[in-house]
Amino acid sequence: xxxxxxxxxxxxxxxxxxxxxxxxxxxxxxxxxxxxxxxxxxxxxxxxxxxxxxxxxxxxxxxxxxxxxxxxxxxxxxxxxxxxxxxxxxxxxxxxxxxxxxxxxxxxxxxxxxxxxxxxxxxxxxxxxxxxxxxxxxxxxxxxxxxxxxxxxxxxxxxxxxxxxxxxxxxxxxxxxxxxxxxxxxxxxxxxxxxxxxxxxxxxxxxxxxxxxxxxxxxxxxxxxxxxxxxxxxxxxxxxxxxxxxxxxxxxxxxxxxxxxxxxxxxxxxxxxxxxxxxxxxxxxxxxxxxxxxxxxxxxxxxxxxxxxxxxxxxxxxxxxxxxxxxxxxxxxxxxxxx
Amino acid sequence: xxxxxxxxxxxxxxxxxxxxxxxxxxxxxxxxxxxxxxxxxxxxxxxxxxxxxxxxxxxxxxxxxxxxxxxxxxxxxxxxxxxxxxxxxxxxxxxxxxxxxxxxxxxxxxxxxxxxxxxxxxxxxxxxxxxxxxxxxxxxxxxxxxxxxxxxxxxxxxxxxxxxxxxxxxxxxxxxxxxxxxxxxxxxxxxxxxxxxxxxxxxxxxxxxxxxxxxxxxxxxxxxxxxxxxxxxxxxxxxxxxxxxxxxxxxxxxxxxxxxxxxxxxxxxxxxxxxxxxxxxxxxxxxxxxxxxxxxxxxxxxxxxxxxxxxxxxxxxxxxxxxxxxxxxxxxxxxxxxx
Numbered sequence: 001x002x003x004x005x006x007x008x009x010x011x012x013x014x015x016x017x018x019x020x021x022x023x024x025x026x027x028x029x030x031x032x033x034x035x036x037x038x039x040x041x042x043x044x045x046x047x048x049x050x051x052x053x054x055x056x057x058x059x060x061x062x063x064x065x066x067x068x069x070x071x072x073x074x075x076x077x078x079x080x081x082x083x084x085x086x087x088x089x090x091x092x093x094x095x096x097x098x099x100x101x102x103x104x105x106x107x108x109x110x111x112x113x114x115x116x117x118x119x120x121x122x123x124x125x126x127x128x129x130x131x132x133x134x135x136x137x138x139x140x141x142x143x144x145x146x147x148x149x150x151x152x153x154x155x156x157x158x159x160x161x162x163x164x165x166x167x168x169x170x171x172x173x174x175x176x177x178x179x180x181x182x183x184x185x186x187x188x189x190x191x192x193x194x195x196x197x198x199x200x201x202x203x204x205x206x207x208x209x210x211x212x213x214x215x216x217x218x219x220x221x222x223x224x225x226x227x228x229x230x231x232x233x234x235x236x237x238x239x240x241x242x243x244x245x246x247x248x249x250x251x252x253x254x255x256x257x258x259x260x261x262x263x264x265x266x267x268x269x270x271x272x273x274x275x276x277x278x279x280x281x282x283x284x285x286x287x288x289x290x291x292x293x294x295x296x297x298x299x300x301x302x303x304x305x306x307x308x309x310x311x312x313x314x315x316x317x318x319x320x321x322x323x324x325x326x327x328x329x330x331x332x333x334x335x336x337x338x339x
Numbered sequence: 340x341x342x343x344x345x346x347x348x349x350x351x352x353x354x355x356x357x358x359x360x361x362x363x364x365x366x367x368x369x370x371x372x373x374x375x376x377x378x379x380x381x382x383x384x385x386x387x388x389x390x391x392x393x394x395x396x397x398x399x400x401x402x403x404x405x406x407x408x409x410x411x412x413x414x415x416x417x418x419x420x421x422x423x424x425x426x427x428x429x430x431x432x433x434x435x436x437x438x439x440x441x442x443x444x445x446x447x448x449x450x451x452x453x454x455x456x457x458x459x460x461x462x463x464x465x466x467x468x469x470x471x472x473x474x475x476x477x478x479x480x481x482x483x484x485x486x487x488x489x490x491x492x493x494x495x496x497x498x499x500x501x502x503x504x505x506x507x508x509x510x511x512x513x514x515x516x517x518x519x520x521x522x523x524x525x526x527x528x529x530x531x532x533x534x535x536x537x538x539x540x541x542x543x544x545x546x547x548x549x550x551x552x553x554x555x556x557x558x559x560x561x562x563x564x565x566x567x568x569x570x571x572x573x574x575x576x577x578x579x580x581x582x583x584x585x586x587x588x589x590x591x592x593x594x595x596x597x598x599x600x601x602x603x604x605x606x607x608x609x610x611x612x613x614x615x616x617x618x619x620x621x622x623x624x625x626x627x628x629x630x631x632x633x634x635x636x637x638x639x640x641x642x643x644x645x646x647x648x649x650x651x652x653x654x655x656x657x658x659x660x661x662x663x664x665x666x667x668x669x670x671x672x673x674x675x676x677x678x
Contacts, residue, residue, distance in 0.1 A: 005467070005468050005469055006419070006468075006469050006470060011469045051659075052659050054655055054656070054659060055659065080345070080348075081528060085446075085448065087429075088653065088655070089428040089429070089653045089654070089655060090428070090448065090450065090651065090652065090653035090656075091448045091651075092651070092652070092655065092656045092661075094448075095448075095531060095651035095664055095666075096651075096656065096661065096664060098530075098531040098664075099531045099532075099664045102530065103530060104348050104528035104529060104530055105529070105530060105531050105666060106447070106449070106456060106460065106528065107424075107447060107448040107449050107456070107651070107666075108445070108446065108447060108448065109424065109429065109430045109434075109446040109447065109448045110445070110446050111429065117445060117446070121445065121460070124463075124464060124467065124469060125463060127467070128344070128463065128466070128467035128469075130344055130345050130350045130463060130467075131345060148655075189420060189443035189444075189445065190443060190444070191437075191441065191442060191443055191444060192434060192437040192438045192444050193438075312429065312430075312431070312434035312435070312446070313429065313431070314427065314428045314429035314431045315428070316393055316428060316431065316487075317393070317429075317431045317435065320390075320391050320393060320394065322431075322435065325434055325435060325437075325438045327434075327444060327446075
């Protein structure tokens with residue numbers, strides 16, 4: 001592996017792209033969950049004093065980007081590129097946020113896999129020495145996602161037991177090869193995987209096969225097993241989706257044990273009635289930038305595998321009878337200061 | 340410039356990423372335009388024998404990708420990554436197309452700038468030697484875009500004189516540093532630019548400032564002028580938008596003259612009643628992959644500057660009173676076999 005830059009789906013970063021700064025914002029419900037102490041800002045109202053939820057989501061992302069940059073002791077003009085995406089049609093949260101920053105912009109769409117997609121591409125560009133600093137960001141908002149993907153909240157539609165709760169939150173990471181912070185050592189890019197699930201209220205089942213595909217590719221490409229990581233993190237499979245992933249991996253000969261956690265399953269308290277847990281781009285984004293990176297820095301973990309998963313449907317594709325394709329991108333993030 | 344990899348917004352590619360193959364599909368109206376001889380496939384009906392226009396658009400992209408791969412004498416499994424995006428909510432044309440190919444996938448959203456965005460990122464990844472072959476694709480369809488962004492066609496809404504006609508078409512380029520073909524020598528990534536235009540029927544005016552921003556950045560970064568290129572190509576500013584760009588550039592001290600062309604303005608015949616011309620991701624994509632790359636290969640041009648422009652609005656952002664941010668990414672593409 002020493003002198004290669006890629007092995008099949010996995011790109012190896014020799015030039016040590018680091019997450020030198022990160023910032024996370026959570027909505028009120030997320031801030032009342034189990035990880036409330038780790039988010040940098042918890043909103044008091046999910047409208048964030050804006051006239052629409054869409055504008056609130058955008059404001060969250062602007063805040064996350066601005067504060068991640070400040071925390072790195074940089075100015076917005078120091079950032080060479082912003083890579084971001086979100087769930088809204090034409091990713092307006094990202095594009096309108098990008099308008100506030102005097103930096104080049106690459107818009108992404110990977111549904112809830114966006115945090116991993118942006119970090120994987122951002123690390124690729126930093127590792128290639130094209131840029132000094134890139135910002136990687138994403139967001140989601142319960143109230144914008146519900147009315148876009150499902151029904152207006154005013155309808156009070158009943159939520160089925162397989163459903164998840166879209167996280168209101170946004171986060172941003174600044175990557176550079178100058179500075180201090182956890183190092184992104186590899187990225188495994190995912191393939192679109194579709195096991196013919198068409199239930200739009202069961203995202204976990206739709207995304208679990210993509211998670212399996214990328215995990216297996218990663219272990220194969222890098223000649224590792226689940227035991228080589230202190231923690232394996234999936235984005236928003238939720239409780240049911242995580243169980244499906246554990247089953248699928250077992251079928252492939254890998255045991256996901258105590259060192260496996262799903263952000264969607266973990267983020268809410270059981271009393272919060274979210275059924276299978278959290279979902280949305282913001283879910284894994286605020287858990288990574290709020291909690292896991294902090295644990296890496298503190299030395300609680302030395303090496304984690306972070307994989308965000310996305311369901312690549314639209315209401316139109318579902319109305320036209322299509323199943324739900326999934327994708328997952330994975331990153332190895334290490335605290336290389338630890339022995 | 341010799342040993343740098345970047346100058347501000349511009350990335351320099353030393354390892355000669357080449358467009359080794361390309362394929363373009365045009366709808367019936369586009370196939371009746373001025374460039375009909377250059378498109379690889381002209382559809383007889385814009386439904387492409389599918390039950391919905393969305394499925395037709397997807398089928399076009401699948402065909403474009405598959406045929407671009409075949410034309411490079413490759414198998415789909417040789418492609419390391421597909422980078423694609425389109426105009427539809429959650430870029431379903433791209434994601435569902437990606438499902439057909441056993442390759443990693445990065446979903447992009449840059450509205451009509453997507454062909455340039457995908458090529459700029461694809462060339463960056465190939466130049467960094469992460470991958471051997473990447474496919475860059477996009478699509479648009481008049482009938483999917485009209486009903487998503489404006490009104491159902493059945494309403495027969497009157498089109499205002501500043502409007503453009505979304506091109507039905509899809510194209511794919513295969514990039515590699517192995518093989519023969521026009522070389523991508525630089526990419527200038529654009530910044531989101533918003534001059535407070537809010538007329539959703541005047542995309543040219545909304546995007547022209549972004550085009551100006553990226554063009555000026557490119558000329559500054561590379562110490563070139565418009566005269567250094569045999570041809571400067573913009574994506575889909577249309578007739579009015581191009582005139583605005585020419586004015587804006589003049590204001591900035593640059594003269595865009597006989598060597599400037601806009602794909603949107605050029606693609607349709609004046610008798611085709613498209614008002615300001617063509618638009619959509621497919622517009623610049625089929626013009627580049629169908630016509631301009633062929634002219635480069637034939638030696639008609641040695642060095643072109645290809646810049647696709649995107650309007651980053653959604654119906655929701657417009658309904659909520661927002662203006663229209665624009666973006667433009669530019670590529671220098673050269674026939675380096677010519678003296």
